[in-house]
Amino acid sequence: MSNIARMMQRATAGAAGGAALDVDNVFSTFLYDGTGSAQTITNNIDLSGEGGLVWAKSRTDNGHHTLYDTARGTQKPIFSSASSAQGNDAAGGATNGLNTFNSNGFTIGADWAGNINVSSEDMVSWTFRKAPKFFDVVTYTGDGTSNRAIAHNLGTTPGMVIVKRTSISGSWIVSHNSIGSTDYLNLNATNAKATNSTFFPQAHTSTHFYVGNDGDVNDAPFYGTNRTYVAYLFAHNNNDGEFGPNADQDIIKCGTYTGNGSSTGPVIDLGFEPQFVMVKNSSDTGGWQVMDSMRGIVTDGGPSGNDARLQWNVTNTEGSVGFVDLTPTGFQVTSTGSNMNTNNATYIYMAIRRGPLAAPDDATKVFGIDSNTGQTGMQTGILNDMGIAGGISSTDKWFIGSRLTQGFYLRTNNTDAEPSGASPIWNFDSMNSFFNGTTWNGYIGYGWKRAPSYFDVVAYKGTGSSSARAVPHNLGVVPEMMWVKRRDSNSGEGWAVYHKGLNGGTDPEDYYVSLNSASAEANNFYRWADTAPTATNFYVTDNLDASGGNLIAYLFATLAGVSKVGSYSGTGSDQNIDCGFSSGARFVLTKRYTGNGGWQVRDSARGITTASNDPWLELQGVNAEYQDSNMDIDPLSSGFTVSGADIEINASGHSYIFYAIA
Numbered sequence: 019m020s021n022i023a024r025m026m027q028r029a030t031a032g033a034a035g036g037a038a039l040d041v042d043n044v045f046s047t048f049l050y051d052g053t054g055s056a057q058t059i060t061n062n063i064d065l066s067g068e069g070g071l072v073w074a075k076s077r078t079d080n081g082h083h084t085l086y087d088t089a090r091g092t093q094k095p096i097f098s099s100a101s102s103a104q105g106n107d108a109a110g111g112a113t114n115g116l117n118t119f120n121s122n123g124f125t126i127g128a129d130w131a132g133n134i135n136v137s138s139e140d141m142v143s144w145t146f147r148k149a150p151k152f153f154d155v156v157t158y159t160g161d162g163t164s165n166r167a168i169a170h171n172l173g174t175t176p177g178m179v180i181v182k183r184t185s186i187s188g189s190w191i192v193s194h195n196s197i198g199s200t201d202y203l204n205l206n207a208t209n210a211k212a213t214n215s216t217f218f219p220q221a222h223t224s225t226h227f228y229v230g231n232d233g234d235v236n237d238a239p240f241y242g243t244n245r246t247y248v249a250y251l252f253a254h255n256n257n258d259g260e261f262g263p264n265a266d267q268d269i270i271k272c273g274t275y276t277g278n279g280s281s282t283g284p285v286i287d288l289g290f291e292p293q294f295v296m297v298k299n300s301s302d303t304g305g306w307q308v309m310d311s312m313r314g315i316v317t318d319g320g321p322s323g324n325d326a327r328l329q330w331n332v333t334n335t336e337g338s339v340g341f342v343d344l345t346p347t348g349f350q351v352t353s354t355g356s357n358m359n360t361n362n363a364t365y366i367y368m369a370i371r372r373g374p375l376a377a378p379d380d381a382t383k384v385f386g387i388d389s390n391t392g393q394t395g396m397q398t399g400i401l402n403d404m405g406i407a408g409g410i411s412s413t414d415k416w417f418i419g420s421r422l423t424q425g426f427y428l429r430t431n432n433t434d435a436e437p438s439g440a441s442p443i444w445n446f447d448s449m450n451s452f453f454n455g456t457t458w459n460g461y462i463g464y465g466w467k468r469a470p471s472y473f474d475v476v477a478y479k480g481t482g483s484s485s486a487r488a489v490p491h492n493l494g495v496v497p498e499m500m501w502v503k504r505r506d507s508n509s510g511e512g513w514a515v516y517h518k519g520l521n522g523g524t525d526p527e528d529y530y531v532s533l534n535s536a537s538a539e540a541n542n543f544y545r546w547a548d549t550a551p552t553a554t555n556f557y558v559t560d561n562l563d564a565s566g567g568n569l570i571a572y573l574f575a576t577l578a579g580v581s582k583v584g585s586y587s588g589t590g591s592d593q594n595i596d597c598g599f600s601s602g603a604r605f606v607l608t609k610r611y612t613g614n615g616g617w618q619v620r621d622s623a624r625g626i627t628t629a630s631n632d633p634w635l636e637l638q639g640v641n642a643e644y645q646d647s648n649m650d651i652d653p654l655s656s657g658f659t660v661s662g663a664d665i666e667i668n669a670s671g672h673s674y675i676f677y678a679i680a
Contacts, residue, residue, distance in 0.1 A: 038265045041373030044070075044147040045269075047294060047312040048123075049449055052076065054137030056113070058125045063145045065119035070147040071155055071250060072116060072124055073098075075328055076133065077140040077313070077336040083328075084133040086116040086124075088148075089155040090248055093117055095133070096182055098205050098306075098330045104184040140336075142313060142328070144294070150174070151253050151260050152270055156227075157184075160245035162238025165219045167226040170251050175224050177254025177272025178368055180205055181235050185246040188234045193218045193227075195254055196274035196366045197300055203366075206331050208303045227251065252368060257289075262375035269371040274300070275351070279361030283351030286367070291346050291492055293372035296330070297357070301364040304357045306330035309341060311372065314424035314447060316440070317343045318477040319505055319568025324425055324440050326447075344422065346476060346490040377471035377494070381580045381680040384467040387604065388451075388458075389623040395454035396463030404475055404572060405452035406430065406637075407463040410624070413640040414461075417453065421446040422477045423570060427453075428503055430533050430617075430637045433512030436505045462624065462635070464605065470494040472581055474573040480504075482565025486547035488555040489571065497551045497573040498583035499677055501533055502558065505568045510561035511535070514545045519585025519675040520611055527551070531611055531675075534638050539611040574677060582657065582678045590663045590670040597657030599680040602626070606651055606658050607637070607677045608667060615666045615674075620651050628652050 046061035063070065069088035075081065082097035093107035093115045107115030107127075115134055118125035123145075129135040146153040150173035158168055160183075170176070179193040190205030197203070199221035201211045216230035227249065229235040237245035255268035268289055275284045294310045306329055309315050313326035313336065327339045341358050342349045349369070351359045358365070378384045386398025389410075396407050403422075408415025419427040424447065425440030443455030452465060466473045474493040481487055491497070500516040513533030520529040520539050527546040529539045549557035562569065576583045582597035588610075597603060604622040609615050616636035625632045630647035649662040657678060660668045667674070 038263070039149055039152075039261050040375050041261065041269050041293075041371050044149045044152050045294070045370050045373075046143075046145045047310045048143045048145065049312055049447065050141050050143070052129065052136040052139040052141050054129055054135060056125065056127045057135065058120070059123045059143060061123045061143070061145055063123060063147050064121050065124055065145070065147065066121050068148050069119075069155060070145060070153065072143055072145050074116075074134045074141060074143040076136045077142055077326075077328070079136050079139045080333045080335055081133040081136060082333050083330055084115075087155045087248065087250075088119050089157045090184065092119065094184075096184060096248070097133075098190060099333050101187045101189050101206055103186045103188075142310075144310075146250075146252075151255060151258070153253065154251040156249045156251065158247050158249070160233075160237040160239070160247060162231050162236060164216070164231045166229050166231075166236055168229065168249070169226055170249075172251050172253055173224060174253050174255075174258065176222050176227060176251045177270070178252040179218075179222060179227050180250045181229065181247060182249075183234055183237065183245060183247050185244070191217050191234050193222065194300070194366045195272050203298065203300060204331075205306060208305055208331060210302050211300045267371075267375055269373075269375075270368070272366070272368050274364060274366050277351070277359040277361055277363040277365060279354055279359060281352055281354055283353065283359045285345070285350045286348045286369075288348035288369055288371075290348070290371040291344055292349055292369040294370040295342060295349055296368045297341075298366050299356060299358075299360070299363055300366045302356060302360065305332060307341065307357055311344065311421055312447075314421075314445065315342060315344055316340075316424055316426070317422045318479050319423075343477075346492050372468075374469055377577055378469045378580055381604070384469050384472055384580070385605065385679045386465045387621055387623045388463040388465075390458040390461045390463060392457055392459040394457050395448065395451035396458060396461070396465065397451040398463060398465035399450050400465055401449060401467050402446055402452040402465035403468040404466045404473070405446070405463060407453055407458060407461050408635065409461050409642075410635070411460060411642045413642075415635070415640055416637055417444070419444050419446070419453065420475050420477075420570065420572075422475050423505070426505070428505065428570070430513060431640055432534055433508040433510070435508050462621070464621070468492075471575055472577045473575070476571040476573065478569050478571070480562075480564040480567035480569060483559060483563050485559065486549045486557040487559060487563045488557055490555050491571070491573055493553070493573045493575055495553050495575050497556055498576055499574040499675075500551070500556060501572040502545075502562050503533075503570055504561060504564060505570055507564070507567060509564070514562060516546055516551070516556075517585075517611075517675045518583060519673075522673065523585065527557075531609065532638075533617060536614045536616045536636075536638055538613050538615075580680055582676075584678075585673065585675045586660070588665075588667075588669040588672040588674060590668060592659060592661045593668065594654050594659050595657045595676065595678075596654075597678050597680070599657055599678075600655060601680065602653045602655055603658045603678040603680060605679040608651075608674055609676075610666050610669075610672055610674050612673045613665070618649075618667065626651055626653050626658065
């Protein structure tokens with residue numbers, strides 16, 4: 019296709035609402051607490067204007083998977099875990115169930131049959147917005163035609179189609195692009211695929227899907243009574259997705275893999291890191307396994323039994339299993355069981371990309387601070403993908419964890435491995451907080467959200483390579499600072515830090531500093547394999563690629579108006595550090611690297627002011643916060659001012675690295 023033709027195609031898709039959309043505009047996994055009374059779920063998905071599907075389930079109660087869509091209207095639930103007809107939440111004038119589709123989510127009332135708003139239960143909702151190349155909802159009336167073409171607006175050949183008769187009971191019939199065009203599966207059952215041309219008589223197209231004359235998909239009117247149906251169509255992007263800033267990114271894949279029966283199972287290359295994965299054994303019996311990163315997928319090294327799993331075909335509560343690891347380009351199966359990885363068995367999947375695809379322009383959306391006063395969890399007000407917490411006055415510090423390693427933590431001030439067992443205290447199982455299992459009175463917490471050009475997290479397994487090992491990442495730009503630690507061992511120096519300012523910015527890949535130490539920079543190219551990171555990979559060797567080791571890497575970059583990774587030379591007198599901000603810095607991390615110097619943390623919650631003696635903490639230490647007028651940082655609209663003259667922050671003849679967030 020010519021560039022002009024592609025531009026015209028994108029313009030047409032843009033008019034239809036599909037181009038330049040981000041993942042977060044069309045899909046949401048939203049966790050909420052059931053209340054048994056009216057509440058509004060704000061997930062920023064436009065359902066009232068664009069339409070779509072809300073799929074909800076209690077995680078801690080044996081309730082049905084409950085589906086509401088804008089094509090059938092509010093208060094009309096159907097259940098993927100049952101064959102029953104469409105329900106009626108409005109009976110007797112009630113406002114139960116999902117009663118409003120909103121421009122930024124949906125509103126639910128009192129619970130209906132214990133499924134969508136169970137009091138005191140943990141709930142999950144998956145919202146799919148209608149959009150070309152992603153998802154569509156179609157309703158139709160049965161006519162008994164043997165090869166009926168039904169129009170859709172997906173704009174591409176569907177990857178998966180789910181059909182349900184709504185007027186009376188009937189099985190859920192599923193077509194998937196990885197099984198035969200006349201094959202089907204049952205969503206509300208575990209059976210293997212079968213062939214029946216009266217369900218799907220021919221292959222679907224980019225404009226129509228086809229149903230036969232079986233009653234479950236296209237029944238003729240019965241004694242004058244019409245049979246009604248709903249169909250959910252999921253796209254499969256194959257290098258033709260139209261999402262992201264340049265309208266050229268894939269966000270959904272429907273595919274297949276063959277099991278190998280090994281704990282090092284098949285590696286599925288999606289071309290992106292998923293946030294949602296559904297898998298079904300299509301050659302044998304097996305449930306419809308559903309995992310997502312919001313509820314938790316413990317990656318690379320998390321012991322078996324720590325991926326949160328629901329099954330679309332049953333009412334069971336959420337289980338804890340070891341099924342998959344996420345990778346920057348897809349996922350790897352880690353289970354040996356029949357649900358995921360029987361040798362030579364065939365599996366189908368649907369995977370949805372992690373967002374966002376666009377770089378943020380507002381630091382408050384991707385970084386949060388909680389100077390905790392006694393509430394449960396570190397409530398930063400953002401969706402946290404990495405969090406750090408420590409006592410302000412106590413020696414209990416510094417805990418660091420991530421969404422990719424839910425239930426586990428390390429400490430920045432020592433070389434210890436992760437605890438051997440997952441703990442609910444260290445989870446990221448929330449929309450706006452982390453470490454939710456306890457009360458953190460007297461602590462400070464910092465939260466980062468992953469976003470292009472700003473911050474990324476990579477969990478990887480060491481290979482023991484003696485040369486430069488390329489580890490892929492999704493930062494989208496060259497990392498300017500990296501914190502890397504082996505999770506399953508306290509071997510080596512602990513936390514190795516790469517910073518572009520080391521050695522005065524000349525060959526920084528030959529140098530490192532330790533996050534758990536105040537020591538000066540060291541010349542040792544083994545950490546980064548004497549190879550500079552790129553916009554797609556960073557390079558490691560030695561302890562950072564120990565054979566079989568489980569490692570975590572946090573990657574940081576400068577993003578205009580949001581974050582700054584930089585360095586400065588000490589002067590012994592006040593100097594302004596221009597970060598390109600407009601309203602000053604909320605977070606400043608500094609370290610002297612030409613001699614011993616602590617990793618000093620200052621934040622606006624505890625004080626970055628013109629007054630002397632503003633407090634700071636040190637990431638490598640356990641001491642209570644310090645105050646010293648000779649070691650102050652003052653506010654500056656474009657960044658911060660170093661006003662002290664102490665050797666650890668601004669001594670003439672010494673050099674310093676820093677990281678700041680607006």
